[in-house]
Amino acid sequence: xxxxxxxxxxxxxxxxxxxxxxxxxxxxxxxxxxxxxxxxxxxxxxxxxxxxxxxxxxxxxxxxxxxxxxxxxxxxxxxxxxxxxxxxxxxxxxxxxxxxxxxxxxxxxxxxxxxxxxxxxxxxxxxxxxxxxxxxxxxxxx
Amino acid sequence: xxxxxxxxxxxxxxxxxxxxxxxxxxxxxxxxxxxxxxxxxxxxxxxxxxxxxxxxxxxxxxxxxxxxxxxxxxxxxxxxxxxxxxxxxxxxxxxxxxxxxxxxxxxxxxxxxxxxxxxxxxxxxxxxxxxxxxxxxxxxxxxxxxxxxxxxxxxxxxxxxxxxxxxxxxxxxxxxxxxxxxxxxxxxxxxxxxxxxxxxxxxxxxxxxxxxxxxxxxxxxxxxxxxxxxxxxxxxxxxxxxxxxxxxxxxxxxxxxxxxxxxxxxxxxxxxxxxxxxxxxxxxxxxxxxxxxxxxxxx
Numbered sequence: 029x030x031x032x033x034x035x036x037x038x039x040x041x042x043x044x045x046x047x048x049x050x051x052x053x054x055x056x057x058x059x060x061x062x063x064x065x066x067x068x069x070x071x072x073x074x075x076x077x078x079x080x081x082x083x084x085x086x087x088x089x090x091x092x093x094x095x096x097x098x099x100x101x102x103x104x105x106x107x108x109x110x111x112x113x114x115x116x117x118x119x120x121x122x123x124x125x126x127x128x129x130x131x132x133x134x135x136x137x138x139x140x141x142x143x144x145x146x147x148x149x150x151x152x153x154x155x156x157x158x159x160x161x162x163x164x165x166x167x168x169x170x
Numbered sequence: 171x172x173x174x175x176x177x178x179x180x181x182x183x184x185x186x187x188x189x190x191x192x193x194x195x196x197x198x199x200x201x202x203x204x205x206x207x208x209x210x211x212x213x214x215x216x217x218x219x220x221x222x223x224x225x226x227x228x229x230x231x232x233x234x235x236x237x238x239x240x241x242x243x244x245x246x247x248x249x250x251x252x253x254x255x256x257x258x259x260x261x262x263x264x265x266x267x268x269x270x271x272x273x274x275x276x277x278x279x280x281x282x283x284x285x286x287x288x289x290x291x292x293x294x295x296x297x298x299x300x301x302x303x304x305x306x307x308x309x310x311x312x313x314x315x316x317x318x319x320x321x322x323x324x325x326x327x328x329x330x331x332x333x334x335x336x337x338x339x340x341x342x343x344x345x346x347x348x349x350x351x352x353x354x355x356x357x358x359x360x361x362x363x364x365x366x367x368x369x370x371x372x373x374x375x376x377x378x379x380x381x382x383x384x385x386x387x388x389x390x391x392x393x394x395x396x397x398x399x400x401x402x403x404x405x406x407x408x409x410x411x412x413x414x415x416x417x418x419x420x421x422x423x424x425x426x427x428x429x430x431x432x433x434x435x436x437x438x439x440x441x442x443x444x445x446x447x448x449x450x451x452x453x454x455x456x457x458x459x460x461x462x463x464x465x466x467x468x469x
C-alpha cells in the first residue's frame with residue numbers, strides 16, 4: 029500500500045479538514061437512538077427564524093463552517109428543537125442548536141456544532157422528522 | 171508571645187483530631203502518591219504512601235511480619251477506587267473505594283479489599299462478609315527502593331495493577347466492562363454481510379495518496395460484524411469491527427489479533443436500504459463530512 033501519511037492518527041485528524049467533493053447524497057436510515065443516549069431537547073420557539081444566524085460576510089473568515097450555516101439558515105425551526113452536545117448549552121443566552129449559529133456562539137469554530145447542523149439539514153432533506161433527527165444526533169454526538 | 175490557655179488547648183486538640191495528613195508540607199518517610207488509569211471509560215485510582223527499603227536486608231518476614239494484615243503502603247491504608255464495576259483476579263468488584271490489604275505469609279498471600287477505605291495502617295480490618303478476599307502468589311521482581319504501584323500490561327479489556335517493593339512483585343489483574351455492545355444478532359447482521367465496492371472521497375485519496383477504489387468485505391464472526399478493507403489506508407485498519415450506534419449506523423473499531431484496540435468514535439458507517447435490502451453505506455466524520463461511499467455488490 030502506497031501512502032504518504034501512514035499514521036492512523038493523522039488520517040483520522042484530517043477527516044475534519046478534508047473538503048469533500050463527492051456529491052451530497054443522503055442514504056442514512058437512522059431510527060431510534062440506542063438506549064441511554066437520549067437527552068432533553070428544547071421545544072422550538074413559535075415564530076423563531078434564522079434572522080440572527082451569522083451573515084455570509086461574517087463567515088468569510090470561516091470557510092470550513094460555511095456549509096453548516098447555509099444548512100441551518102434553511103431549517104431554523106428544526107435547529108431550534110435540538111440540544112447541542114458540545115457544551116454550548118452552558119453559555120448564557122443559549123437555547124438550542126440554532127443559538128450556536130448566532131453571534132457570540134461557537135459554531136464558527138466548533139466541529140460538533142457544525143456536524144450536528146449538517147446532519148440535521150441532511151436528515152431533514154431526506155424526510156426525517158424532528159424526533160428522528162434528535163435521535164440520530166443523540167446517537168452520533170451524545 | 172503568650173497565648174491564653176484555652177487557645178493552646180484548642181490548638182493541641184485540633185492537631186490530635188486531624189491526625190496524620192497526606193497533605194502536610196513536610197518531608198515524610200513514606201511520601202504520598204497517587205496513580206490513575208482509564209481503560210474504556212473505567213477510571214481506576216490508587217492512593218498510597220510509599221515506604222522505602224532504606225538499606226534493610228529484609229522487608230517481608232520483618233519489618234512486615236508473617237501473618238500480618240499489611241496495607242501495601244504506609245500511614246493511611248492504600249486505597250483502590252474504581253468508578254465502574256470491574257473484575258479483579260476474576261472476583262467481582264463493585265464500583266467504589268476500597269482499602270487494600272495483603273495478609274503476608276511465607277507460603278502465599280491473601281488479598282483483602284475492604285469497603286471501609288479510611289483506615290489507618292494500624293487499624294487492620296477484621297474479616298467480614300463485605301470484603302473481597304482471595305489468595306495470591308507473590309513473585310520475584312527487580313529491586314525497587316520505594317514501594318511502587320503501576321498499571322502495566324494495558325489492553326482494551328483491562329490492566330495489571332502491579333505492586334513492587336524490594337524484590338517482591340504482586341500483580342493484580344483487573345478487567346473492565348466493555349462500554350460498547352460488541353455483538354450483533356445473527357438475523358440482524360445477515361443483511362449487512364457481503365462485499366462492497368468502496369471509494370474514498372477524491373480529496374481524501376489525494377491527500378493521503380491512498381488507493382481510491384477498494385474492496386470492503388463484511389463478515390459475521392464470533393457474533394460480531396467485521397469489515398475488511400483491501401487495501402486499507404494503513405495496516406492498522408485492515409480489520410474493523412462494526413459497533414452498533416443506532417439502526418443501520420455503526421462506529422468502526424480497529425482490531426489487532428481479533429481484539430479491539432481503538433474505537434474510532436469520530437466516524438460513522440451509515441447504511442442505506444431500498445426495499446428492505448442494504449444497498450451500500452457512507453462513511454462520515456464528526457463534522458458530517460462524507461469520506462467514502464460504498465455500493466453493495468449483488469450476488
